[in-house]
Every structure is written in C-alpha cells, then in structure tokens.
Amino acid sequence: MTQLSQKWKYEDIDWSLFDSSKVNPEIVRIIKAGSVIEHNGSDYGRYLNNVFENDPVLRKEIQSWSADEIKHGKVLADWVKLADPSYDFEARFKAYVKGFPIDTQTKESIRGSCGAELLTRCMVEIGTSSFYTAVKDATDEPLLKQICAKIAADELRHYKLFYKHFQRYQVKEQLNFFKRFKVTMSRLLLGEQDDELPFAYYIANCETAPYNRLHYTKAYSQIVYSCYKKIHIDRGMALFCKAIGTNPQGWLHKVLTYVVFKTLSLKAAKYAKAVES
Numbered sequence: 001m002t003q004l005s006q007k008w009k010y011e012d013i014d015w016s017l018f019d020s021s022k023v024n025p026e027i028v029r030i031i032k033a034g035s036v037i038e039h040n041g042s043d044y045g046r047y048l049n050n051v052f053e054n055d056p057v058l059r060k061e062i063q064s065w066s067a068d069e070i071k072h073g074k075v076l077a078d079w080v081k082l083a084d085p086s087y088d089f090e091a092r093f094k095a096y097v098k099g100f101p102i103d104t105q106t107k108e109s110i111r112g113s114c115g116a117e118l119l120t121r122c123m124v125e126i127g128t129s130s131f132y133t134a135v136k137d138a139t140d141e142p143l144l145k146q147i148c149a150k151i152a153a154d155e156l157r158h159y160k161l162f163y164k165h166f167q168r169y170q171v172k173e174q175l176n177f178f179k180r181f182k183v184t185m186s187r188l189l190l191g192e193q194d195d196e197l198p199f200a201y202y203i204a205n206c207e208t209a210p211y212n213r214l215h216y217t218k219a220y221s222q223i224v225y226s227c228y229k230k231i232h233i234d235r236g237m238a239l240f241c242k243a244i245g246t247n248p249q250g251w252l253h254k255v256l257t258y259v260v261f262k263t264l265s266l267k268a269a270k271y272a273k274a275v276e277s
C-alpha cells in the first residue's frame with residue numbers, strides 16, 4: 001500500500017510551471033466544476049460534524065479534512081484563472097452553493113448509520129483520488145500535473161482516514177459483506193443520478209441554457225471518462241474491495257476492474273456522440 005503522504009501547503013505549489021500552450025480547454029471545464037465542489041468542503045464538514053457530534057476525535061480530523069478540501073478548491077480555482085482569466089470563481093461558487101445547498105443542520109447520517117456514512121466517505125475519496133490521478137496523467141500542462149498529484153495524494157490520505165474510523169464503528173455496527181457492498185454500490189450507482197457533478201459543471205462553466213441533469217451529466221462525464229486508463233480503475237477497485245472487506249487483489253477486484261473500465265470506455269464514446277449532436 002502507498003505510504004501516507006505528507007500534508008502540503010498552498011505555498012508549496014510552483015506556479016511558475018504554468019504553460020498556457022499546454023492547456024486543454026476540455027480539461028479546464030472539468031477543473032472549473034472541481035473547484036466549486038471542493039471549495040464546498042466547509043458545508044460538508046459542518047454536516048459531518050453534526051453526524052459525529054459525540055465523537056471528538058473524529059470531529060477534530062474532520063476539521064482538518066474540511067480545510068484540505070477548501071484548499072483543493074482554491075488551488076484549482078487559481079489554476080483555472082491562469083488558464084482562463086475571465087473565470088470569476090467567487091461568483092460561480094456563490095451560485096453553486098445557492099443552487100446545490102447541503103443540509104448542514106441534520107444530526108442523522110443520510111446513509112443510515114455512522115459506519116455507513118464513513119464507508120460512503122471512503123467511496124467518495126476513492127472517486128476523487130482516481131479522478132485527480134487520471135487528470136494528472138491525461139494533461140500535458142505541468143502545473144496542473146503537479147496540482148493533481150498533490151490533491152490525489154490528499155484524497156488517498158482521506159480514504160485512509162475514513163477507513164480507519166469506519167473500522168472503529170464496524171466493531172459496534174458489524175455491517176456484513178452484503179450490507180457493505182450495498183452501501184458502497186449505492187454510492188457508485190448514485191454517480192449519474194445525482195446533481196452534484198453535472199450542476200457544478202453547468203454553473204462553473206456559466207452555461208446559459210436551462211439546467212438539464214442528463215445533458216450535463218453526459219457533457220461532464222464524457223471528458224472525465226476519457227481521462228481514465230485501466231490502471232486508474234484497477235487502483236480504485238483495490239481500495240473499493242478493501243473497504244467492503246474482501247481481498248483487494250482477488251477475483252472480485254479483477255471482475256470489477258474489467259466491468260467498470262469497459263463501462264466507462266463505452267460511455268465516454270456514447271456521451272461524446274450525444275454531446276456533439
């Protein structure tokens with residue numbers, strides 16, 4: 001397993017690496033979406049703080065996690081401003097929070113239990129870690145490569161953080177394999193039925209047409225899916241198998257890697273056609 005990464009600061013980014021001739025406008029569009037979602041880590045932090053009200057140890061770590069996510073949003077926004085100086089991050093972020101509010105008052109996990117909440121967080125961190133690794137490998141722009149490598153390392157650290165606490169809750173909750181599988185799969189399947197990503201893409205790119213989830217899911221996903229190589233899915237599925245308590249290198253890992261990679265490749269081509277027409 002990869003070594004735990006060191007924390008990094010905003011000042012550690014070497015902004016002089018930026019090369020405008022290597023910017024891919026399609027990637028700029030998905031990084032704009034990422035900047036508003038990540039920056040919204042403060043509201044997610046509030047939600048998790050409420051859910052884990054009686055767990056001071058985890059609450060402290062949530063604070064640090066939330067600060068990381070906000071930092072990701074700022075770094076991505078600042079990269080976009082270099083690539084597209086017309087990007088008004090502050091206005092786009094405001095519009096995103098207004099259009100996609102998170103219930104920060106709830107005391108109960110929307111996943112049914114604290115263990116299920118932590119397992120779901122593991123899934124989200126697998127997704128983000130894979131995403132930034134895939135974009136790092138897909139882009140030729142050296143500054144974005146550096147930024148994505150640093151963020152991907154943070155996301156892997158976040159996965160390990162939530163997994164560590166999940167194991168603690170698991171002693172009490174005893175979620176069996178099928179329950180874990182159900183929780184994790186429902187997060188995976190939610191992917192394309194949720195407004196978070198398509199709405200962020202829509203709002204961050206100042207789209208003028210009325211919002212349509214299906215259309216913007218396709219527009220966003222066709223760019224993202226085309227960044228993925230089999231190796232990214234392979235690593236993500238190993239973390240997924242570990243989270244559900246099965247061998248990260250066993251037969252299920254191989255089957256899932258094959259099915260997920262094949263599905264993403266087919267969808268990338270199908271969505272690209274749909275968006276063009």
Ligand SMILES: [Fe+2]
Pocket residue numbers: 038068069072128151155
């Ligand atoms: Fe993040």
Ligand SMILES: [Fe+2]
Pocket residue numbers: 069125128154155158
């Ligand atoms: Fe994260």
